[in-house]
Each structure stands twice: as structure tokens, then as C-alpha cells.
Amino acid sequence: QAARLVEYLRDRPQDRPLDVACALATTRSPLDHRAVVTGTDRDELMSGLRAVADGEHAANVETGLARGESTTAFLFPGGGAQRLGMGRELAAVHPAFAAAYDEVCAELDQHLDRPLRPMIDGDAEALDQVGYAQAALFAIEVALFRLTESMGLRADFLAGHSTGELAAAHVSGILSLPDAARLVAARGRLMQGLPEGGAMVGINATEDEVRPLLTDGVGIAAVNSPDSVVVSGEAEQAHAVAEHFAAKGVRTKRIRVSHAAHSPLMEPVLEEFRRVAAGLDFQQPRIPIVSTVTGELAAGDDLRTPDYWVRHMRQTVRFRDAVEGLRAEGVTRFVELGPGGVLAAMAQECLAGTPDGNLLVVPLLRKGRSEELACATALAQLHVRGTSPDWKKWFEDRGARPVELPTYAFQRQRYWLEASSAGGDPSTLGLEPADHPLLGAATVLADSEGLLLSGRLSLATHSWLRDHAVGGAVLLPGTAFVELAVHAGGRIGAPALRDLVLHAPLV
Structure with a gap:
């Protein structure tokens, strides 16, 4: 699909990338396998699109599989951010x-x-x-x-x-x-x-390792991860705790507060x-x-x-x-x-x-990165994993208008059975017409000039059908087809077929 889009856009330089993106995001079904390319100009976007087409990694490409339902938490940072x-x-x-x-x-x-x-x-x-x-x-x-x-x-x-x-x-x-x-x-x-006069210091240590060194003037301000804590309090005492760990080669960092x-x-x-x-x-x-x-x-x-x-x-x-x-x-x-x-x-x-x-x-935003690009990247990461934003709202704020897109890149392989003009022959299934009167009926294809088992049968060759003739045409009840299927299943040793037929509702 990406390769098809690359070729299509190469011949349409007049299409704004913003409008193309709007069409892709809002007029196409969000299928399970997803890719999003982010960028600030046409060249950057086309480069990312070619990477998707070639199956290559690119910094501005997010790919993933939508995994259905998920549970989301929003996190709000504190001082220093x-x-x-x-x-x-x-x-x-x-x-x-x-x-x-x-x-x-x-x-x-x-x-x-x-x-x-x-x-x-x-x-x-x-x-x-x-x-x-x-x-x-x-x-x-x-x-x-x-x-x-x-x-x-x-x-x-x-x-x-x-x-x-x-x-x-x-x-x-x-x-x-x-x-x-x-x-x-x-x-x-x-x-x-x-x-x-207070101080805060980050230490790459566990809470249990830090706690014995605390004093009345210093406490643990935060436990941020399994081996990352922040001590806070009177400056001299806080720095003494940090120096104890620094002397052991443990990473410490003074926080500017x-x-x-x-x-x-x-x-x-x-x-x-x-x-x-x-x-x-x-x-x-x-x-x-x-x-x-x-x-x-x-x-x-x-x-x-x-x-x-x-x-x-x-x-x-x-x-x-x-x-x-x-x-x-x-x-x-x-x-x-x-x-x-x-x-x-x-x-x-x-x-x-x-x-x-x-x-x-x-993170919705990243330090040192364009806010708009960071936000777009975050939404892309969520989208490819199945948590999609309202893309119409995203593009509506920018005045985008969907443009024409290439059709889906179907594989275009034919799976229908090829038609045959030959009639059915029960003997190929190991059955003989004498086993059941219906098996001797002619079964021809719907697009031929012949007669159908489910339609018109020959009264001349199957006189027993006269009781089912209406206006010169044979109308065979559904139970007759059930009987035929049950009989055929028994003859070829397929009890599952018999069970299926016997328990299936007649439509």
C-alpha cells in the first residue's frame, strides 16, 4: 500500500501533504496493521513513506499492530519539568x-x-x-x-x-x-x-539503601523508580547523604531548586x-x-x-x-x-x-523537540497500537481537505472455482443411480440450458416426479434434498454429514 502511494504521489506534486494525510487518516478504514509517517515537509514525508514501502526502519516512521481494547492512564509531572x-x-x-x-x-x-x-x-x-x-x-x-x-x-x-x-x-x-x-x-x-537554603539530590539507589542515612533535617522526597530516589532537606545534610553514595561510585545529581x-x-x-x-x-x-x-x-x-x-x-x-x-x-x-x-x-x-x-x-511533548512534531509522534505511537485520536479534529484545526487517493493494493488473485459444463456423475463418489431415485436425476450448471435437480427435472425419465409437477415444472420439497444428502453421507461413510443435515434447520 505504501509503495502504491509513493508512485501515486510522485505524479501529483500539486497535492498538499496535509491534504493527503487528512484523506489517509479520515477516509480510509483503520485496519489492524498500521503505519504513520511524520514530518515537516514533503521530502521528509516521502522519504518515510519509501521506508515503509521497503520495510526499512526510519526515525519518522511508527508501525504497529492494533491490539484491541486497552486501558489508559494520563501522568502529570511535578516541579522541575x-x-x-x-x-x-x-x-x-x-x-x-x-x-x-x-x-x-x-x-x-x-x-x-x-x-x-x-x-x-x-x-x-x-x-x-x-x-x-x-x-x-x-x-x-x-x-x-x-x-x-x-x-x-x-x-x-x-x-x-x-x-x-x-x-x-x-x-x-x-x-x-x-x-x-x-x-x-x-x-x-x-x-x-x-x-x-534547602537542597534536593537525586541518587541512583534504592529506598532501603538510603533510609538508614536520613536525619531529622533530610527526608526522601520521591521514590521515582526501583533504583532512583530524591533526598530533600537541609542542604549540608542532604549533600552528605549524596556524598556517601558518590564515594561508592553511585551516580548522584543535584537538582536546581x-x-x-x-x-x-x-x-x-x-x-x-x-x-x-x-x-x-x-x-x-x-x-x-x-x-x-x-x-x-x-x-x-x-x-x-x-x-x-x-x-x-x-x-x-x-x-x-x-x-x-x-x-x-x-x-x-x-x-x-x-x-x-x-x-x-x-x-x-x-x-x-x-x-x-x-x-x-x-510523552505528549519532549524536551528539545518541536511541540507540534512531538505531539504528532505521540499520537502516531498511540494510533499504530490501537488507541486512535479523532483525526478529523486534528486536521480540521489546520484547514485540511481530503484529496483523491489510489485504490487499495489488493492482491487480485482469483479464488472462485472455474465453471464447468459437465453434469454431475454420482459414480465418481462411489454411488450408483440405482441406490436412490434422486441420484439418477440430471444435475447441470445454472448457466447452461439443461435442467436442475432443484429446478425442472425430466418427467419423461423420472415418472415418480409426476406427483411434484406444477404447471409442467417439478417443484421438489426441501425434505427430499435432506433425504438425498443423508443417503449420500451414509453411502460414502460420512456420519458427520448426516448429523449436520439432520440437525440443520430448513430454510
């Missing part, structure tokens, strides 16, 4: 994303001391401050959810890392946008108001944060959430109490446990809704070695 200019490209192309982004930023601006969007677009220093970073991440994550929602992608479960769980709480319906914006802004403001989240240093602001949360109106979630506080599916009113969100601010982020909890709920598709793909990488580490070929982990 923010980047300058995030969301700008998507806002220029997707109205649903742009509208949601503007709405959320406007709501957050009511609680911030300066407008959020200008900081996201051009003030890297401000964006790294915890108070603004959390608000910015909440805004883009909610906008990404609205974008996927507009394209028909649905989440069966949600999970969020630190601040990301606030985005999950809002899109699930637990918190309205005004209440969620108030809680996000308060969380960032209170953390930003704490004295600086102004405040040590999920550490004992958060204690002074917890009561004020509780008062803010107590003034909110919590509702039942429409989409289930797997908590990163417990690592399990949130039950009952867990996420609808101020106490939960206080614990959420202070305690360890158990992302590894949350991934395992999602798997226990049957999740096979993990889609990260964030600006960089950091959670997708951690989820893949958590799922390494899982014997399930149907698993798929996809």
Missing part, C-alpha cells in the same frame, strides 16, 4: 489548547503578584522560582488534557507527581478551576516564602496550607486517581479532605508505587501530559522487565 516558552507552538495551532491555556493562566493570575504567561514565554529566572513554576506547570498540564480531550482521547485513570497531582485533581472533577488555582497558588506562595520540597523544611507552612484547603469545595472524581502519596487507587473521600493535601505537600512522592498501582488496575497505555517527558522515562524504568508486549509509554 517546566521550560521556557512551553506551550507556545501548540497554542498557535490548536484552538482547544490555546483557549484552555489562556483560561487557566487568567485564573491563576488572580492569585499571583504578576502575570504568569509573560514569565512562561520569556523570563527563565522567574519560571525557576517554585511559586511560579508550580503555577506554570499546572496551566500547561490542564491545557494538554483539554487538547487530548478535544481529540477524543480518554483516560481511564490519572496520576500526578507532586504538583502534577493537583492538575489530576482538577481534570478529574475533584476541584473546580477557581478552587484548584487557589490551592496551586497558595502552595507555591507558601513554599516560596520559606527561607532558602530554591526550596527543598517534600522535606522537613515544609513543616512551618503546613497549617496555613491546611486552612486554605479547608475553604475549598471538594467533589467526587469523574476519573479515578492513583495516589502518589499511597501508591494505590484513591478510595472514598481520600482526595476530598484538606488533610490529604497537607500530607501530599509534606510526604514522599511514591511514583514507583503509583505506576505499579496503575498496572494492578490493568493500565497498558501511559501518556505523560507535560512539557518534557521526564515522567515517561521514569515510568519506563518502573516497567522494565514487565512481560507484556502491549505496554506503551508515551
Whole structure:
């Protein structure tokens, strides 16, 4: 099919690639074996298409087999995932994303001391401050959810890392946008108001290996994968823990932050944060959430109490446990809704070695890559595995119009039996006409001039048929054909044929 399309498009340079893609995605049936080519111009797309035709690997080609039903979880990242200019490209192309982004930023601006969007677009220093970073991440994550929602992608479960769980709480319906914006802004403001001097360090070690080295001033901020934890707290003590492992050759990484989240240093602001949360109106979630506080599916009113969100601010982020909890709920598709793909990488580490070929982990956006191309690639990966977006919506936003396509590349092999003008001869089956009166009837093909067993039979040669003659034509009842089939089955030693005939309904 790809080779046929290559040849067809080679002779039609006037067709816009966008219109060709629209026709392929919206006017053809999505069969099980799928391929998607992504690119930014005609040459790149044609090159990928030729790779599909030749059965070769290409960086801009996704192929796969749709495996039927799947269960999807959306993942929302936390602090540190923010980047300058995030969301700008998507806002220029997707109205649903742009509208949601503007709405959320406007709501957050009511609680911030300066407008959020200008900081996201051009003030890297401000964006790294915890108070603004959390608000910015909440805004883009909610906008990404609205974008996927507009394209028909649905989440069966949600999970969020630190601040990301606030985005999950809002899109699930637990918190309205005004209440969620108030809680996000308060969380960032209170953390930003704490004295600086804390530190966070990532360590490639297990939680059990790290825990004996903790002090009153240092805690485990996150367990991200089986051998990746983050320690957080008073700077000197946190660095001492990291140096202990570095001396053993274990990889450590200092995380650039102004405040040590999920550490004992958060204690002074917890009561004020509780008062803010107590003034909110919590509702039942429409989409289930797997908590990163417990690592399990949130039950009952867990996420609808101020106490939960206080614990959420202070305690360890158990992302590894949350991934395992999602798997226990049957999740096979993990889609990260964030600006960089950091959670997708951690989820893949958590799922390494899982014997399930149907698993798929996809970040909607990737750091250092065009947002539009990254989003298209993510949708392609989902589509070839059977989780298809609403492609009509995707192309509708770009003004695409379907064009004429080449016909399907059928194999065009003939499987019908060739007609024969010869009549049937019962003796070829080891039967003799004398065995049954019907076996002596002439059986000729429908397109010949002869007579049919099921139509007109010769009254001259088969006088016993006179009782079945109506207007000079023989009308043989269906039971006679049943008798013939039963008799023939018995003569050739095929009891299964007899059983089939005897139990089949007469039509």
C-alpha cells in the first residue's frame, strides 16, 4: 500500500501533504496493521513513506499492530519539568489548547503578584522560582488534557507527581478551576516564602539503601523508580547523604531548586496550607486517581479532605508505587501530559522487565523537540497500537481537505472455482443411480440450458416426479434434498454429514 502511494504521489506534486494525510487518516478504514509517517515537509514525508514501502526502519516512521481494547492512564509531572516558552507552538495551532491555556493562566493570575504567561514565554529566572513554576506547570498540564480531550482521547485513570497531582485533581472533577488555582497558588506562595537554603539530590539507589542515612533535617522526597530516589532537606545534610553514595561510585545529581520540597523544611507552612484547603469545595472524581502519596487507587473521600493535601505537600512522592498501582488496575497505555517527558522515562524504568508486549509509554511533548512534531509522534505511537485520536479534529484545526487517493493494493488473485459444463456423475463418489431415485436425476450448471435437480427435472425419465409437477415444472420439497444428502453421507461413510443435515434447520 505504501509503495502504491509513493508512485501515486510522485505524479501529483500539486497535492498538499496535509491534504493527503487528512484523506489517509479520515477516509480510509483503520485496519489492524498500521503505519504513520511524520514530518515537516514533503521530502521528509516521502522519504518515510519509501521506508515503509521497503520495510526499512526510519526515525519518522511508527508501525504497529492494533491490539484491541486497552486501558489508559494520563501522568502529570511535578516541579522541575517546566521550560521556557512551553506551550507556545501548540497554542498557535490548536484552538482547544490555546483557549484552555489562556483560561487557566487568567485564573491563576488572580492569585499571583504578576502575570504568569509573560514569565512562561520569556523570563527563565522567574519560571525557576517554585511559586511560579508550580503555577506554570499546572496551566500547561490542564491545557494538554483539554487538547487530548478535544481529540477524543480518554483516560481511564490519572496520576500526578507532586504538583502534577493537583492538575489530576482538577481534570478529574475533584476541584473546580477557581478552587484548584487557589490551592496551586497558595502552595507555591507558601513554599516560596520559606527561607532558602534547602537542597534536593537525586541518587541512583534504592529506598532501603538510603533510609538508614536520613536525619531529622533530610527526608526522601520521591521514590521515582526501583533504583532512583530524591533526598530533600537541609542542604549540608542532604549533600552528605549524596556524598556517601558518590564515594561508592553511585551516580548522584543535584537538582536546581530554591526550596527543598517534600522535606522537613515544609513543616512551618503546613497549617496555613491546611486552612486554605479547608475553604475549598471538594467533589467526587469523574476519573479515578492513583495516589502518589499511597501508591494505590484513591478510595472514598481520600482526595476530598484538606488533610490529604497537607500530607501530599509534606510526604514522599511514591511514583514507583503509583505506576505499579496503575498496572494492578490493568493500565497498558501511559501518556505523560507535560512539557518534557521526564515522567515517561521514569515510568519506563518502573516497567522494565514487565512481560507484556502491549505496554506503551508515551510523552505528549519532549524536551528539545518541536511541540507540534512531538505531539504528532505521540499520537502516531498511540494510533499504530490501537488507541486512535479523532483525526478529523486534528486536521480540521489546520484547514485540511481530503484529496483523491489510489485504490487499495489488493492482491487480485482469483479464488472462485472455474465453471464447468459437465453434469454431475454420482459414480465418481462411489454411488450408483440405482441406490436412490434422486441420484439418477440430471444435475447441470445454472448457466447452461439443461435442467436442475432443484429446478425442472425430466418427467419423461423420472415418472415418480409426476406427483411434484406444477404447471409442467417439478417443484421438489426441501425434505427430499435432506433425504438425498443423508443417503449420500451414509453411502460414502460420512456420519458427520448426516448429523449436520439432520440437525440443520430448513430454510
